[in-house]
Amino acid sequence: MAVELSFNKEIENIMYASHGKPIKDCLQCGTCSGTCPAIEFMDNSPREIIGLIHADMKDEVLASNTYWTCASCYHCTVRCPAGIDIADMMYALKRYSMWKGKYKEGLLGPDFSEAFVKMIVNSGRSFEPILAATYLPKYSAGDIIQEGLTAAGLVLTGKMPLLPKKVKRLKNVQRMVRRIIPIGETK
Amino acid sequence: MKQYAYYPGCSLESLGKNYHISALAVSTGLGLELKELEDWNCCGATAYFPVDELLAYTLVSRNLAIAEKTGLEDFVAPCSACYKNAYTTNKYLKADPDLAEHINYALEEDHLQVEGRMKVRHLIEVFIEDVGLEEISKKVVNPLKGLRVAPYYGCQIVRPRKDKEDVENPQFFEQLLSVIGAQPIEYASKTRCCGGSLIITNRKAALDMVYKLLQNAVDSGANMIATTCPMCDVNVEVYQSQVNREFGTNFSIPVMYFTQLMGMAMGIEPKRIGVGASMLSLAQSTGK
Numbered sequence: 001m002a003v004e005l006s007f008n009k010e011i012e013n014i015m016y017a018s019h020g021k022p023i024k025d026c027l028q029c030g031t032c033s034g035t036c037p038a039i040e041f042m043d044n045s046p047r048e049i050i051g052l053i054h055a056d057m058k059d060e061v062l063a064s065n066t067y068w069t070c071a072s073c074y075h076c077t078v079r080c081p082a083g084i085d086i087a088d089m090m091y092a093l094k095r096y097s098m099w100k101g102k103y104k105e106g107l108l109g110p111d112f113s114e115a116f117v118k119m120i121v122n123s124g125r126s127f128e129p130i131l132a133a134t135y136l137p138k139y140s141a142g143d144i145i146q147e148g149l150t151a152a153g154l155v156l157t158g159k160m161p162l163l164p165k166k167v168k169r170l171k172n173v174q175r176m177v178r179r180i181i182p183i184g185e186t187k
Numbered sequence: 188m189k190q191y192a193y194y195p196g197c198s199l200e201s202l203g204k205n206y207h208i209s210a211l212a213v214s215t216g217l218g219l220e221l222k223e224l225e226d227w228n229c230c231g232a233t234a235y236f237p238v239d240e241l242l243a244y245t246l247v248s249r250n251l252a253i254a255e256k257t258g259l260e261d262f263v264a265p266c267s268a269c270y271k272n273a274y275t276t277n278k279y280l281k282a283d284p285d286l287a288e289h290i291n292y293a294l295e296e297d298h299l300q301v302e303g304r305m306k307v308r309h310l311i312e313v314f315i316e317d318v319g320l321e322e323i324s325k326k327v328v329n330p331l332k333g334l335r336v337a338p339y340y341g342c343q344i345v346r347p348r349k350d351k352e353d354v355e356n357p358q359f360f361e362q363l364l365s366v367i368g369a370q371p372i373e374y375a376s377k378t379r380c381c382g383g384s385l386i387i388t389n390r391k392a393a394l395d396m397v398y399k400l401l402q403n404a405v406d407s408g409a410n411m412i413a414t415t416c417p418m419c420d421v422n423v424e425v426y427q428s429q430v431n432r433e434f435g436t437n438f439s440i441p442v443m444y445f446t447q448l449m450g451m452a453m454g455i456e457p458k459r460i461g462v463g464a465s466m467l468s469l470a471q472s473t474g475k
Contacts, residue, residue, distance in 0.1 A: 014240075037380045037399075041392040069389055071396070072233045073380030074346035078354045085347065094237035108388040109237065116234035120246065124228040126197035135387055143390060146429050154425065159202050168226045172297035176249065179293040180242045 007058040014092045021083040026050045032076035032086050042066040043104075046076055046086055049093070062102045067093035068109035108135050121177050124167025128160065191261045191313065192254040192305070193221035196269040196417075197229050202425075203266070203417030205461025209446035210265050210310055212459045216326060216450070217318045221263065224253050230272045232418075233384040241289060247276040248290045251307075252299035262305035263313055265446075267416035268383075271343035274307040309344055311415050311445060315359055320366045328454040330368025336448070337409035338364055338371050339400070340378045341419040354378075363445065364413065367452035374407035376400045383418035386426065397422050398430045401438045412442045420444060 005013070012022060026047075033045035043064045044052065052061050070090035077087045094113070097103045103110050115134035119126065132151070136144055154160035167173055199207035214221050227250050235243035251273060254262045262277070264270040280287045280303030291300050314323065338360035345354050357378065361371035381400060382393030400423065404412055414420040424442035431437055443462075450460030457463060 037396050038382070038385065038389075038392050040395070041389060069385070069392060071342075071380045071382050071385050071392075073342035075342070075378075075380065077347050087347070091236040091240075095240065098238060112388050113234045113237040116231075117238045117242070120229050120231065120235070125200075126229045126232070128201065131387070139390075146432065150425055150429065154202065159204055161201050165197075165200060167228050169297055173228060173246075173249070175296035176245065176293045177242065179296060180245050180289075181239055 007056045007061070008053055011053055011089075011092060011096065014096055015085075015089060021085075023050055023053060023084055023089060025082040026054070026084060027082055029081060031079050031081060035075045035079050036070075037073060037075065038069050038071050042069045046070075046090075050084075050086075050089075061093065062097055062100065063104055065104045065107060066090075067097070068103065068107045106138075108138060111135070111138075121174060123164055124170055124173050125165045127164035130164065188218055188220050189317065190220045190222055190259055191263045192257050192259045193223050194227055194230075194250055194254070194262060194264045194269060194273065195223060196264060196266040198266055198417035198421075202421050203444075206265055206417055206420070206444045206446060209444055209450050209460035209462075212455050213314075213446045213449045213453065214310075216453050216455060217314065217323065219313065219318065222257065222259070224250060224257070227253060230269045232268045232272070241286075243272075244276050244279065244286065245290045245293045247272045248280065248301045249294060249297060249299060251277055251280070251303070251305055252294055252297075252301035254305050255301060256299070260306055261313070262307045263310055264307070265310040265416075266418065267309065267341055267343040268418055270307065270309045271347070273305075274349050275347070277303045277305055277307050279303075309415070311344070311360070311363070314449075315363060320362055323363070323449070324366045327367055327452045329452055331448060331452050332368055334369040334448075335372050335408055335410045336364050336369045337374055337404035337407065337412045338377055339381075339404070339412050339414050339419060339423065341383075341414065341416050342378065342380045344415055345378055360413070360415070360445070364448070367449055369413075369448065369452075372404075372407050372409045374403050374409070376403040381419045381422040383416075383422050386422055393422065394426065394430055394433050397426050398434050398436070401427065401430060401440065402436070405438065405440060409440065412440055413445050413448055414442060415445055 030047045033047045039045055044066045049066050067090040072087055074087045077085045080086055098110055111134055119130050195207055230247050231243050264273055345352055345357050348354050364371040382396035385393040412423055427438045447460045447462055
């Protein structure tokens with residue numbers, strides 16, 4: 001029978017490809033938290049998140065907005081005296097919460113990431129207007145107006161094309177994707 | 188004329204169009220040829236990795252595999268996010284045969300294989316290392332006197348660490364600006380994050396980051412900001428009006444790509460480097 005892994009171990013496994021030092025090496029010094037440019041907007045500091053993982057406090061970690069607030073700037077990673085790739089750990093936590101389907105109410109990050117990947121599977125290239133459809137419904141009226149004005153300015157200055165570009169060998173790319181994750185037929 | 192496998196990335200087809208054309212014009216002026224990869228795909232920026240790590244590395248690897256097929260040595264990206272993704276994927280492909288095997292199994296579907304043998308580089312690095320500051324200075328016909336430029340590195344060009352570069356206080360951007368006659372200003376935020384990846388999913392946090400950055404550059408005497416990445420450029424330039432509304436400020440500091448500034452100094456025709464409407468604001472900034 002399969003052994004049930006602790007949360008701590010699961011996170012270690014999910015960081016498989018990052019080749020960083022294991023998070024158990026964390027000294028709890030807080031350099032990451034002191035460095036983070038987005039910390040004011042986080043429920044828990046990066047140091048606290050690592051502490052919560054060590055303590056196997058899965059529910060608290062899954063309820064936190066911290067990793068979805070990470071901007072992937074890698075400032076913590078280059079400063080960590082224990083050599084832990086903390087920004088990569090934040091990605092691992094994003095994947096974990098998407099895998100479990102559990103994340104804090106109201107976050108836009110999970111839907112955005114999912115929509116982004118679907119867009120790439122459907123066209124191979126990124127195209128902002130397609131993405132807008134996924135997040136604009138969750139914006140406040142004021143924010144929608146501001147985003148609309150910005151987008152209109154981009155179209156008028158020729159910076160925003162109105163038609164998406166596609167990869168030519170799209171069928172091959174879609175078959176490649178299915179060798180990695182069996183997602184069923186894509187159209 | 189040295190040739191490079193050039194991966195423009197999605198942003199350079201839309202928001203970063205001026206970066207694309209100025210990169211090509213300046214490269215030609217410096218005697219380099221950027222050969223765009225055939226049928227490249229999106230690198231995933233910061234949005235694939237939260238979903239599936241192997242898928243993210245595989246999609247980046249497709250571009251690396253296409254580049255390897257050209258027989259060229261260097262994979263050049265002008266966007267810092269593309270650069271970081273290509274660099275780390277290339278590194279992991281070499282270091283982890285198991286990962287490479289999984290990826291190559293998927294790449295078979297597009298008749299491609301990857302080894303991880305490209306030298307992945309950012310465009311600014313190619314200019315500084317392969318052409319050299321001295322050679323660049325010989326091409327300058329119109330030194331950008333009077334421009335006090337804040338060199339904005341952003342994050343992913345220097346982080347995570349790629350090689351032996353200085354991740355805390357890099358100097359190469361300042362050196363390049365000096366060579367083209369501009370005056371680089373010193374300010375603490377030059378490698379702080381602009382919040383590019385959060386502008387959609389956490390607008391409040393991103394605008395706060397842009398605000399702090401703009402304030403620091405302006406307080407330090409900059410009359411222009413120069414960027415090396417389309418994500419940074421959009422956040423710092425296009426979102427200035429949203430920052431002004433949110434924080435009651437009135438920033439209107441021009442933002443240009445380093446390639447546009449180089450192009451101006453090298454006397455390249457403004458429309459070939461995407462300098463048009465922004466010339467007005469440029470005149471304002473030098474007039475101060």
